[in-house]
Amino acid sequence: MTLSEIPAPERIDVQAPEGNYAIYIGAKALKALDVLLRLHGLGGKAVIVTNQTLAPLYGEPLAELLGTALIVVPDGEQHKTLETVRRLYDELLALGVDRHGVVIALGGGVIGDLAGFAAATYLRGIAFVQAPTSLLAMVDASIGGKVGVDLPQGKNLVGAFKQPVFVVVDPTLLPTLPDSEWICGAAEIIKAGLLRDESLLDADLYRRDNKAFTDVLRRAIQIKVDYVQRDPYEQDIRAELNLGHTFAHAVERVSGYTWRHGEAVGFGLVASARLSHAVGLCAASLPERVEALVGAVGLPTRCSFEPSAVRDAMRTDKKRHGEIMRFVLLRDVAQPEIRDDVPAQAVLDVLESLRS
Ligand SMILES: NC(=O)c1ccc[n+]([C@@H]2O[C@H](COP(=O)([O-])OP(=O)(O)OC[C@H]3O[C@@H](n4cnc5c(N)ncnc54)[C@H](O)[C@@H]3O)[C@@H](O)[C@H]2O)c1
Ligand SMILES: [Zn+2]
Structure with a gap:
């Protein structure tokens, strides 16, 4: 698959102090990941980090497409810990990932935060790509560079700012998201609407059969950006x-x-x-x-x-x-x-x- 074979994803550019990065939004954008990695000059060893729920759905097909390794961690916020990061370091070392390597976070906010923190610290930092799969991660967690883990004393107490090289938002991943998670993403979009964009304050937009949902995604992402x-x-x-x-x-x-x-x-x-x-x-x-x-x-x-x-x-x-x-x-x-x-x-x- 090449970029020319899929509908060209829309691109939003983000200016960050550490350098600018792009958010690609569009149906099947994930299928263009190999092209996007090359476009962004990421030729080093790439490793996908995902969880047990997402590995069979999206992780394994993507690993096959890219010809890369897949690291699978257990699903759930209770695994957003230093112990899991430690496991990620072990696996990255075992796979021979060096300073030119790239970590691809394929999952919700938990995976983005975990994999991003590992990428920020492994070998003092290697390249990082966000492929958010949950609605909340698409409109919120994958943008802005905050990564980190929880401690027993509280959530997100250890972390860093780590900007991705790029973010791929593919709405065709959303149909498998449970309703309970869908509405959680909707909550953050409604928040964005209350802050900046009245047109997002319409309950019909959040119906799961909304054919124009990519437009909602784009507007919510733009607010966070x-x-x-x-x-x-x-x-x-x-x-x-x-x-x-x-x-x-x-x-x-x-x-x-x-x-x-x-x-x-x-x-x-x-x-x-x-x-x-x-x-x-x-x-x-x-x-x-x-x-x-x-x-x-x-x-x-x-x-x-x-x-x-x-x-x-x-x-x-x-x-x-x-x-x-x-x-x-x-x-x-x-x-x-x-x-x-x-x-x-x-x-x-x-x-x-x-x-x-
Ligand atoms: N870094 C930031 O700026 C930032 C911002 C907001 C939230 N967060 C963090 O994000 C986390 C919450 O993120 P979340 O709501 O995505 O939770 P999550 O990562 O736990 O994902 C929610 C559930 O949905 C499943 N899932 C995700 N995508 C799916 C898909 N396409 N199909 C089927 N199942 C899918 C996951 O496996 C998980 O069980 C918290 O840890 C929070 O602290 C970080
Ligand atoms: Zn929030």
Whole structure:
């Protein structure tokens, strides 16, 4: 297969301090990976990292197409650890991957974070390509260069910035994604819509039979790209991408990580919109609209946890600033505002109002 035999993938260029990279978006784009590797001058030994679920679906056919080795790790966030990275180093060494080698992450955000962290550190860093397979990884995790692993003390506590050489977003991989994961990706796209693009706030877009979904992907990716280009190391404006996430991280933690991240983001968007109204920032219609959309997509709009437990969990958030709780609030759609002065009681009241 050559690039000329498949529909030419669309290309979005990302400017990063370490060098620019391209995101290729299009049906069957993954089949062009061998051409793309050559186009980008990646002639060294390539190794695909994937998980046990994705290996038979996409990993083995891709390894055959590229004539490369496949490293398969167990599926699940509980394996996003230094132990798994250590295993990746062992396998890369055993395969004879040298400084000219390239690691291809084929999977959701867990694989991207794990393989990216291994690529950032193995031999002080080798080339890295992202081939995201989950909706969340396509629109969020694969863009922006953040890679890393969890520690027993908390999620994503060890990591690095490692830009890929390129990213391949192939929507033809999405039909096998479970519905529960699909809606988690939708939560991050709705977040992007609330921050920047009102046209993404339509529940029909997130139907699995949406024939125009590639357009949704492109618009969501462009929003994340705009943020990471303006603020590659998350010094200021990129923090807006944490809309809904102060609530979400706390709910995930209180649930003992039985809530998926995207589910918690869905709830967090509803809570943030209510909080925005509670502090007098936006009209009452905004939280109503957010709740209707989040609910229509199938994401939770209520949670059963004790409000004080959720509020306490916010205090241990990695992204907290001292004792200050930082929230991204909304004046309106596409008018986010970062606030450090939200009264704790307002947060508790919102959580109480959303208790199931
Ligand atoms: N680096 C970043 O900037 C960033 C941003 C957001 C999230 N993340 C990280 O990403 C992770 C979450 O990513 P995720 O939601 O993709 O989870 P995931 O990687 O666990 O994937 C979710 C599930 O879907 C399966 N799957 C993925 N693609 C599939 C497909 N096409 N067909 C069938 N099954 C498929 C996976 O095997 C897995 O079981 C978290 O670890 C989070 O910390 C990182
Ligand atoms: Zn998120």
